[in-house]
Amino acid sequence: PIRSVSVDLNNDASLLIDIPDALCERDKVKFTVHTKTTLSSFQKPEFSVPRQHEDFIWLHDTLVETEDYAGLIIPPAPPKPDFEGPREKMHKLGEGEATMTKEEYTKMKQELEAEYLAVFKKTVQVHEIFLQRLSSHPILNKDRNFQIFLEYDQDLSVRRKNAKEMFGGFFKNMVKSADEVLISGVKEVDDFFEQEKTFLLDYYSKIKDSTAKAEKMTRSHKNIADDYIRISATLNITMSFVSLQKVEGRVASDQELKLTELLRYYMRDIQAAKDLLYRRARALADYENSNKALDKARLKSKDIPQAEEHQQQCLQKFDKLSESGKKELTSFKGRRVVAFRKNLIEMAELEIKHAKVRSSIQLYYICFIMCTNELQYAWGICKILCEQI
């Protein structure tokens, strides 16, 4: 389901990547990255390697630091696997075991295990999407480090350490204060970029807000689901084919996958687009500074050829970033609209389906309770209802 966050990935048979399985050891998740390729640049047509979350971050950071890719939107790094939520709940559950009945405890435990599983699945999918974004990008999929990541069958941790020493997060630190530079406004010559800048800054703050609010909503849904667990445990009337609680709980996780994940993903993607704008703005600033330096050199009649060459380089770099940036931002918009459409449709369809299921279940409960002495009658109604689900 989360694959619909970014549509049309992993379609090109020349390089197919997926994460077929993963292991969870305490805090660490070990992903199995599986590649199938027809490209001759790889040593084998099919192979798998084990990777950790830190390896993904290394790959992302090296791409960000690569000058040649300054004009591209680098796909956002997958977030660190976070089992803190369910773990804390499991801990609380253990502490409160004495105060609850066996049924309640078992049910809550089952629910928590499902939560763990959901977090696990989600983290596998975001890591997978990251790689698939790279493999479907015409420039990034040729990156040497990307190939190493996919192919190198030894531990990457040595490379990771070296990389840290080399770059020291130079670009990253610069990018952190990106917004201020953009906002304080290098004078923009291009309408397209002026519009993009305004749009992306505004959109980013709005989508960040929406993401946070959507997360709060799904948390409330979870709380209600937990309440229903306790209520049904106390009532002793447990009909465990599909209970009210299960449907509420399921909705919380489906809604989360659709809406919250969509918003969260695009929030990060828009940040990546902002980073591109920032780099271009930086290049523009460099170009303008090189102009000033050239004027100065001409005034002083000193070092003119160097200044001219420097100015040319800055201009070239700026033009390259602008051309590439325009392409990237245009396709980004298209990608976003397509993904939103797909997700919103799927979400609405799910909501309808779930509401129908819940209606049937509620009707069933009503019948059942009313006909407590007419078991045959209740059984008949039950059959009719289940055929409708």
Place this chain on the structure above:
Amino acid sequence: MFVLLCFQSGPASLTTEDLSTNANGPKQASLFDDDPDDLFAEATEEVSLDSPDRDVLLSDGPSPAITPMTPPTSVITPRIGHAHDDMFTHSSFDEFCCVLWLNVVFLVPGDGMNAYMAYKVTTKTSMSLFKLREFSVRRRFSDFLGLHSKLASKYLHIGYIVPPAPEKSIVGMTKVKVGKEDQSSNEFVEKRRSALERYLMRTVKHPILLKDPDVLQFLESSELPRAVSTQALSSAGLLRMVNKAADAVNKMTIKMNESDAWFEEKQQHFENLDVQLRKLHASVESLVLHRKELSMNMASFAKSAAMLGNSEDHTALSRALSQLAEVEEKIDQLQQDQANADFYFLSELLGDYVRLITAVKGVFDQRMKTWQKWQDSQMMLQKKREAEAKLQFNNKPDKLQQAKDEIKELEMKVQQGERDFEQISKTIRKEVGRFEKERVKDFKSTVIQYLETLLQTQQQMIKYWEAFLPEAKAIS
């Protein structure tokens, strides 16, 4: 879709009736075994295929069970007033025809704390007990407490389960009196109105209490002498009285030898029920809170999504996001209504029964007290007989006559004590039977109405999302 029904309710016992239903079907146990802890146990209602209940099930339109008799014109109207429906749909008309409902009239002005809320109590009946078919009176909260106190003093000690009156709430009432016209004081007024209505309905449903002159006077007479010293009359006061009885029981020197297993079993049953209900009540209160939170979070998200839609530069997507915001806002309203239903149906019902069970336990304690009294008189008689024998031995004729008189008196007292004990035991048996029947009916009808609200919410949600779907598909 394969249906697997697994019933968890103590040891699953399969009766032959169940097994014959479906040879191929999944295992089916009698859900409502005589599990003493099952809230729906002892349901003895027959549901025939032609009963009005069946129409409720299979009809599409609004059914009698959903439309209230007369909407209470209270400050806020909760969705359904259930007291009325109960009488007309679930019992045959001859058996018991007295319905009443409460409306809040207004706050009777007075200086500061002397102001009070007046309630209009309307009764509709076909019983000859009453002078008219339909009539109304005006009552205030202390009147209800007064009624309860009178009934408690008359009937509790002989074993009748007198429904407890709603709790006093100084804080809540003060806000109203001070004239605060806000959401929470409106909610408070409605909560109280509803609680008083349920209290009165339970009282008149009791065949003995209904005939009590104090009850008749309460319902009928336009003027009622003001109940004084409502301190002792509150539910808290009742609790104290019950606790006193419990203390007395604990202090009993001779442990009562329960010859009747029924009483022991029933007391245990009510103990368990008490625990279960309190737990349930706590969970439902948590549910109400969380649903209110959900509603708040939804409203907040809806606003945020609307802003996002405004910010979006792709036209069709922008419109879809705005539509999404609208849908979420409408659903938020639904959730709010649902939270009200959660509260008024489930939470209040459970709260009522927690208090009712306390009253039931009190009645059992009264029986013990009665037994104690009987035993005491018996012991006294024994002592007097011993004293008499001594006097005879010592030949004191004048004192002897006095002793004989006292003995005669005590013998009568002992006989009376035994009769009282037998009477209260008999009464309690009947009362518990009636109470359990009522309880099951009450729970069933309330749970069904609650489920109906859930159902309505779902149907509405389907409509909203189905309206949204084409908007999402229109994004190109």
